[in-house]
Amino acid sequence: MAAERSRPRFPAGAPMASFTLHGIPVSRGIAIGRAHLLAPAALDVKHYLVAEEQVEAEVARLQQALAAVHKELQTLWNELPKDAPTELGAFIDVHALILSDPMISEAPLDIIRARHYNAEWALLTQIDELSAQFDEIEDLYLRERKADIQQVAERVLKVLMGTEQILPPKAGGEDEAQPQMIIVAHDISPADMLQFRDRSFIGFVTDVGGQNSHTAIVARSLDIPAAVGMSGASTLIEQDDWLIIDGDAGVVIANPSPLVLEQYRERQGAAARARKKLQKLKKTPAITKDGVEITLLANIELPDDCPAAMEAGANGVGLFRSEFLFMGRNSKIPSEDEQFEQYKKAVVAMKGRPVTIRTLDIGADKPLDQSEQTALNPALGLRAIRYCLAEPQIFLTQLRAILRASAFGKVRILIPMLAHAFEIDQSLAMIAQAKAELRELGVKFDNDVDVGAMIEIPAAALALPMFVKRMDFLSIGTNDLIQYTLAIDRVDYEVAHLYNPLHPAVLQLISMTIAAGHKAGIDVAVCGEMAGDVKLTRLLLGMGLREFSMHPAQLLSVKQEILNSDLARIMPQTRKIMRSMEPNVIADAVEQLQLM
Ligand code: PEP
Ligand code: MG
Numbered sequence: 001m002a003a004e005r006s007r008p009r010f011p012a013g014a015p016m017a018s019f020t021l022h023g024i025p026v027s028r029g030i031a032i033g034r035a036h037l038l039a040p041a042a043l044d045v046k047h048y049l050v051a052e053e054q055v056e057a058e059v060a061r062l063q064q065a066l067a068a069v070h071k072e073l074q075t076l077w078n079e080l081p082k083d084a085p086t087e088l089g090a091f092i093d094v095h096a097l098i099l100s101d102p103m104i105s106e107a108p109l110d111i112i113r114a115r116h117y118n119a120e121w122a123l124l125t126q127i128d129e130l131s132a133q134f135d136e137i138e139d140l141y142l143r144e145r146k147a148d149i150q151q152v153a154e155r156v157l158k159v160l161m162g163t164e165q166i167l168p169p170k171a172g173g174e175d176e177a178q179p180q181m182i183i184v185a186h187d188i189s190p191a192d193m194l195q196f197r198d199r200s201f202i203g204f205v206t207d208v209g210g211q212n213s214h215t216a217i218v219a220r221s222l223d224i225p226a227a228v229g230m231s232g233a234s235t236l237i238e239q240d241d242w243l244i245i246d247g248d249a250g251v252v253i254a255n256p257s258p259l260v261l262e263q264y265r266e267r268q269g270a271a272a273r274a275r276k277k278l279q280k281l282k283k284t285p286a287i288t289k290d291g292v293e294i295t296l297l298a299n300i301e302l303p304d305d306c307p308a309a310m311e312a313g314a315n316g317v318g319l320f321r322s323e324f325l326f327m328g329r330n331s332k333i334p335s336e337d338e339q340f341e342q343y344k345k346a347v348v349a350m351k352g353r354p355v356t357i358r359t360l361d362i363g364a365d366k367p368l369d370q371s372e373q374t375a376l377n378p379a380l381g382l383r384a385i386r387y388c389l390a391e392p393q394i395f396l397t398q399l400r401a402i403l404r405a406s407a408f409g410k411v412r413i414l415i416p417m418l419a420h421a422f423e424i425d426q427s428l429a430m431i432a433q434a435k436a437e438l439r440e441l442g443v444k445f446d447n448d449v450d451v452g453a454m455i456e457i458p459a460a461a462l463a464l465p466m467f468v469k470r471m472d473f474l475s476i477g478t479n480d481l482i483q484y485t486l487a488i489d490r491v492d493y494e495v496a497h498l499y500n501p502l503h504p505a506v507l508q509l510i511s512m513t514i515a516a517g518h519k520a521g522i523d524v525a526v527c528g529e530m531a532g533d534v535k536l537t538r539l540l541l542g543m544g545l546r547e548f549s550m551h552p553a554q555l556l557s558v559k560q561e562i563l564n565s566d567l568a569r570i571m572p573q574t575r576k577i578m579r580s581m582e583p584n585v586i587a588d589a590v591e592q593l594q595l596m
Pocket of ligand 2: 266416456479480
């Protein structure tokens with residue numbers, strides 16, 4: 001358990017050194033709040049703020065857990081065999097003493113009352129503080145008692161995690177009495193990021209990470225400002241520092257002056273007003289000025305994202321990253337029924353609109369279990385369809401669950417990371433087998449469910465006839481297509497400057513895929529992050545793209561751009577861009593497109 005540095009909490013008026021850090025912007029907007037430093041071990045417990053009226057109930061929950069551990073230790077002591085070594089009894093005594101000490105039995109309760117932390121978080125905060133104090137003790141014997149404190153805390157946490165949690169309030173507006181928090185961590189895995197959904201955090205800052213890492217993608221889907229690749233942030237920023245995240249510029253300002261704070265508050269207000277204005281477009285169909293209708297779909301991680309997709313007026317789900325149902329479960333694969341319920345939930349929530357469920361894309365920066373990551377080069381390893389074909393029972397279970405959900409609405413199956421014809425054929429054979437198994441059991445499903453391929457490996461984009469012949473639709477995963485074309489790890493901030501969606505090679509591969517799909521008469525979407533970037537909307541339209549899939553939060557801005565676009569003017573300029581191999585010419589011409 002890494003220690004938080006000790007510092008007075010929420011110091012009143014003490015001037016603190018202001019500094020600015022630069023990193024990679026991953027999620028737009030401005031967040032103003034207090035830093036909450038997260039140690040890696042702390043990620044295993046839930047962090048949220050409890051509502052004022054629930055504080056005493058949360059205090060009681062912790063008190064009950066403490067009492068339960070007392071009882072547990074008492075039972076252990078009573079059941080000690082007669083011939084047990086005396087150290088064992090003494091060891092239990094020490095733990096009982098620690099548990100009764102006010103530093104454990106009272107201080108965390110005060111933290112809940114003062115800061116509204118949930119019980120687990122309050123306990124961990126106190127333990128981290130104590131650990132830091134123990135680290136400074138010179139006496140080795142005493143210093144080693146830190147381990148005993150941590151063991152006692154773990155016992156309490158175990159009991160707490162088994163008790164019903166009091167739900168956190170939804171994140172709301174800035175409240176001076178209860179400033180909102182910005183998470184600062186060295187790194188956060190995509191699975192850990194998921195636990196922050198619906199919590200009262202308003203922004204994220206991490207030392208490492210790339211713009212299109214899955215952690216960044218989840219932050220974007222939470223629709224809160226975030227910046228990654230902020231080298232040194234978790235050591236330079238201190239607990240409770242005031243922070244401004246400028247998610248558009250990838251800048252974090254610590255302890256800003258009142259003047260800077262005021263400027264950012266103004267910008268925050270202006271952005272909120274612009275968002276409100278966009279809401280008016282919710283029901284407007286996405287049609288270009290010259291009458292071409294565009295399909296706007298949503299990317300989701302979990303079925304709970306569907307209401308936001310509906311709210312944004314999405315025409316359906318273009319990418320359901322099903323692997324998020326499998327992550328953060330210590331490699332325990334969800335059963336067929338469990339998966340079916342989740343897929344059905346999404347299908348029902350989308351009220352007849354198509355739901356494109358991507359089969360398990362596990363591996364690379366989305367391991368089933370963080371501790372099991374062993375491949376030297378996981379992005380090039382047993383990832384996505386490669387993993388599924390190597391684990392046919394897991395794949396078949398998922399396919400049956402998806403097919404069962406297809407009886408409740410329009411479902412499409414999307415296969416990630418295909419490169420070889422035999423992978424396509426084997427995937428289709430597995431789908432046929434899953435159908436046969438369901439048929440045998442008399443279970444209903446849509447026999448005509450469409451099956452599509454993600455085009456995200458350059459080899460796929462260069463061998464499109466192999467795909468269009470076998471598949472019902474294509475979806476371009478630009479995040480990986482860029483990673484694999486330019487040979488840069490999308491998670492590695494040290495090569496983040498090489499991650500360029502406008503590289504001529506990337507543009508050629510995208511354009512070729514759109515053209516080949518349309519020639520074959522099948523739908524082509526872009527579901528990578530390029531689809532939600534308004535600066536690229538016109539370029540993609542000019543390339544012939546008619547289906548965009550993105551986070552619900554990006555949908556209305558993209559729609560606005562489409563409504564203001566005239567394909568007749570965009571197309572010739574796009575052709576000019578596609579003829580160029582000069583990055584500067586391309587970048588300038590893309591900028592020009594936005595002014596047309
Ligand atoms: C992509 O690669 O563009 C994509 C949409 O898939 P993911 O980001 O989940 O790898
Ligand atoms: Mg991908």
